[in-house]
Each structure stands twice: as structure tokens, then as C-alpha cells.
Amino acid sequence: MAPLPPRSTKAASASLTGSAAVASPNRRKPPARRKRSLLWRLYKLFFIAGCTLVALFAIWFYLTPSGNTYRYMLADTLITTQHREWAKYIIGEKALRERVAQYVQQFEEMGEERDTHTIPAEAEPDEGTQEQSEALTSVEEIDGEGFHGFLLTVRDPKKIRLVVPAKKGRGEKVSSMVKRTGAIAGVNAGGFSDPNWRGNGFKPIGLVISGGKVYYNGLGSKKSVQIVGIDKQGKMLAGKYSLNELIELGISEAVSFSPRIIVNGKGLIANRSQGWGVAPRTVMGQREDGAILFLMIDGRQPGYSIGATLYDAQEVLLSHGAVIAANLDGGSSTVLVNDKGEIVNKPSSSSGERYLPTGFLVFENPEAIEVPNIWAGLKPSEIDAGKW
Incomplete structure (x- = not known):
């Protein structure tokens, strides 16, 4: 039998090289x-870091004093919106109910102290002098921690009238009220029944008084209610009153809302954590000289203005000399309108300016303004707040 031919050196070398390549543990991995x-x-690094951050945030959010303060402020902010039920995912359903009840009780207590502030009597003009008086109104921009707004000053409180919609069955935009009546300025006023946050703005809450006359009485069996208004002498009234008390005090213009946040020159809210969350705000106040202050703070608009707590509003008004102040209907109702019927601020409502039952308007000659009572002959129970 013939011997096998010797293997070529080249083939053997290739075979050895291939075997070494397979067996070598130091072979480089492909780039892919x-x-x-x-x-x-x-990915694993970011996942671990993310989990660590979430865990640390949860520990801070739920187990530390500063975290709890922030958590309850966030819950309070949700309570003031149409998504109130979401707050239960932050503080729990039981805590949510307790929180709302706590605020209701607190607001009631804040309206109890009797206000004793006074304003100067109307000065008689000196004969022979023709001093130029200040403008009736002025608007100042206001900035704070996370919020932007406007302060309307009305130097003569007697120039303010409470105006209601022109037609039955639906509220009216403040810009429409201003244009219709020829007012100098206007802001939103009292609250209203707002089923599913889609109310027609026609059913007020509590009392509506204009020109010293009761236009709407929704008190039912209640003997007293929190009001915000002005008497016939131009003095601002705010707090808890019965209808008889208001009549005896000579009330001229008033709506129901709360809480009162300044009385007798002192703030009633101790700190920001007690300020009922962050939201758009409308607040009315008065200085010692009688000038009325309307503070409108925009909100729910990241990058422009998130909103303010009632404590923030209180501090702004105290810094501007307010001796009494009370909350009006804020949120998506907050609006400031100039004499051209133009909206000065940026309302937060996605559908634009809201239809409302009441507005505080400023006039050069308020006595010449006729405000018809659109609720005359209607019982509160007969009004469908959600029907358009």
C-alpha cells in the first residue's frame, strides 16, 4: 500500500492557526x-440609578416633615381643581375627606372675628383749589415665587357695583359685562354651582346683593354665610354675617365666598402650607384710606405662572396696606378686564373666559347703572345649573 502524501506546510499552518483562533480566550469581540x-x-446603570432615586424620593415624600408638607400642598392644589379625587392617591381617601372638612371648619373660624377697621369719611374739597386728583384706577403687575398676576387699585370704593348677567338661564363673561355697561374695569366675583365643572354660571352660591337689594338668596336653612362686599359708605365687609346683620350694616354690594384672610390689619393664615394649595386666585382687600384692592393671580400655566397659595395672596395684600381681605372665586374664573373689554390676565380655563353669575365692576357714575334682577321670581331649586 502506497504511503499517504505528506500534508502541505501551508495547509498545516492554516489548520494550526484556525485551531488556535478557536481555542484562544483573548480573541477580540466584534464591534457590534x-x-x-x-x-x-x-441600561442597567440607569435602571439602578432610577430605582434608587425613586426610593429616595418616596422616603423623602412620605417619611420626612418637608416631604409631608410638599405632599399635602400638592393634594391641596388638586382639591381646588376638577380632579379633586386624584388627591386620594397622594394622601389617601380618608385623609382627603378629613383635609376638606378641616378647611371648611378653618374657613368658618376665619370669618368669626368681627372686623373693626374704619375708612376716612369723604373729604370735602377745599374752595378755590383745583388740585388734580389721582386716576380712579391703576393696574400693577405682581410677581412672586412661581406666580404672576395683577393688582387693580380702585381709589374710590363707592365707584364699584356688583353686576349680574343680562339674560336669564346663563351666566355672562365679565368682558361682556364691561362692554355692555361701559365700565372702567371688571373682575370676577362670587361662586356658583358648577356641576362637573361645566356649569352654566347662572346659579350663585349663597347671597347676591346689588345696590342694597337682595337679588338672590340661596341660604336655605342657614342663618349666616360668609360674604365679601361693600357697604353704602364704601367700607369693605367680609366674614360671617346673617342677612339681617348685613341689612343693618347698610350693605350695598355683596356675594358669598370665603375665606377671609386678613382682618383688623392682621393675616389669618400662618404659613404657606396652610394656604389651600397653589391655584389661580382672585382676592379683594381694602386699605385704611378706603381704596379697594383686587388681586388677580394667574395659574396652572407652567413657564408663565403656576399659581399662588392664599398665604401668598395674603402677604401681597398686606405689603400693599390691606387691613381687610377675602378670597373670591378663583381658579379658571379668575379674570381682569379693562375699559375696552379686553382681558388683561391669562385665564387658565382651556375653553377661555368663563360664564359667571356676578362681577365687581368699576364705573365713573355707578348710580346711573341699572342692574336688572334676573333671578326675580325664581327659586334656587328651580334653577338647573348645568343646562345650557
Whole structure:
């Protein structure tokens, strides 16, 4: 039998090289595999870091005093919106009910102290002098921590009238009220029944008084209610009153809302955490000289203005000399309108300016303004607040 031919040196070398390549543990990984491995390590790193941050945030949010303060402020903010039920996911359903009840009780107590502030009597003009008086109104921009707004000053409180919609069955935009009546300025006023946050703005809450006459009485069996208004001498009234008390005090213009946040020159809210969350605000106040202050703060608009707590509003008004102040209907109702019927601020409502039952308007000659009572002959129970 013939011997096998010797294997070529080249083939043997190739065979050895291939075997070494297979067996070598130091063989370099292909670029694609190295890239996938790097991405996987980065993914795990970010995942672990994210979980760590979430855990640390949860510990701070739920187990530390500062975290609890922030958590309840966030819950309070949700309570003031149409998504109130979401607050239960932050503080629990039981805590939500307790929180709302706590605020109701607190607001009631804040309206109990009797206001004793006085304003100067109307000065008689000196004969022979023709001093130029200040403008009746002025508007100042207001900025604070996370919020932007406007302060309307009305130097003669007797120039303010409470105006209601012109037609039955639906509220009216403040810009429409201003244009219709020829007012100098206007702001939103009292609250109203707002089923599913889609109310027609026609059913007020509590009392509506204009020109010293009761236009709407929704007190029912209640003997007293929190009001915000002005008497016939131009003095601002705010707090808890019965209808008889208001009549005896000579009330001229008033709506129901709360809470009163300044009385007898002192603030009633101790700190920001007690300020009922962050939201758009409308607040009315009065200085010692009688000037009325309307503070409108925009909100729910990141990058422009998130909103303010009632404590923030209180501090702004105290810094501007308010001796009494009370909350009006804020949120998406907050609006400031100039004499051209133009909206000065940026309302937060996605559908634009809201239809409302009442507005505080400023006039050069308020006595010449006729405000018809659109609720005459209607019982509160007969009004469908959600029917358009």
C-alpha cells in the first residue's frame, strides 16, 4: 500500500492557526457585540440609578416633615381643581375627606372675628383749589415665587357695583359685562354651582346683593354665610354675617365666598402650607384710606405662572396696606378686564373666559347703572345649573 502524501506546510499552518483562533480566550469581540454590551451595562446603570432615586424620593415624600408638607400642598392644589379625587392617591381617601372638612371648619373660624377697621369719611374739597386728583384706577403687575398676576387699585370704593348677567338661564363673561355697561374695569366675583365643572354660571352660591337689594338668596336653612362686599359708605365687609346683620350694616354690594384672610390689619393664615394649595386666585382687600384692592393671580400655566397659595395672596395684600381681605372665586374664573373689554390676565380655563353669575365692576357714575334682577321670581331649586 502506497504511503499517504505528506500534508502541505501551508495547509498545516492554516489548520494550526484556525485551531488556535478557536481555542484562544483573548480573541477580540466584534464591534457590534461590544456596542450591545456597553449599551446593556448603561441600561442597567440607569435602571439602578432610577430605582434608587425613586426610593429616595418616596422616603423623602412620605417619611420626612418637608416631604409631608410638599405632599399635602400638592393634594391641596388638586382639591381646588376638577380632579379633586386624584388627591386620594397622594394622601389617601380618608385623609382627603378629613383635609376638606378641616378647611371648611378653618374657613368658618376665619370669618368669626368681627372686623373693626374704619375708612376716612369723604373729604370735602377745599374752595378755590383745583388740585388734580389721582386716576380712579391703576393696574400693577405682581410677581412672586412661581406666580404672576395683577393688582387693580380702585381709589374710590363707592365707584364699584356688583353686576349680574343680562339674560336669564346663563351666566355672562365679565368682558361682556364691561362692554355692555361701559365700565372702567371688571373682575370676577362670587361662586356658583358648577356641576362637573361645566356649569352654566347662572346659579350663585349663597347671597347676591346689588345696590342694597337682595337679588338672590340661596341660604336655605342657614342663618349666616360668609360674604365679601361693600357697604353704602364704601367700607369693605367680609366674614360671617346673617342677612339681617348685613341689612343693618347698610350693605350695598355683596356675594358669598370665603375665606377671609386678613382682618383688623392682621393675616389669618400662618404659613404657606396652610394656604389651600397653589391655584389661580382672585382676592379683594381694602386699605385704611378706603381704596379697594383686587388681586388677580394667574395659574396652572407652567413657564408663565403656576399659581399662588392664599398665604401668598395674603402677604401681597398686606405689603400693599390691606387691613381687610377675602378670597373670591378663583381658579379658571379668575379674570381682569379693562375699559375696552379686553382681558388683561391669562385665564387658565382651556375653553377661555368663563360664564359667571356676578362681577365687581368699576364705573365713573355707578348710580346711573341699572342692574336688572334676573333671578326675580325664581327659586334656587328651580334653577338647573348645568343646562345650557
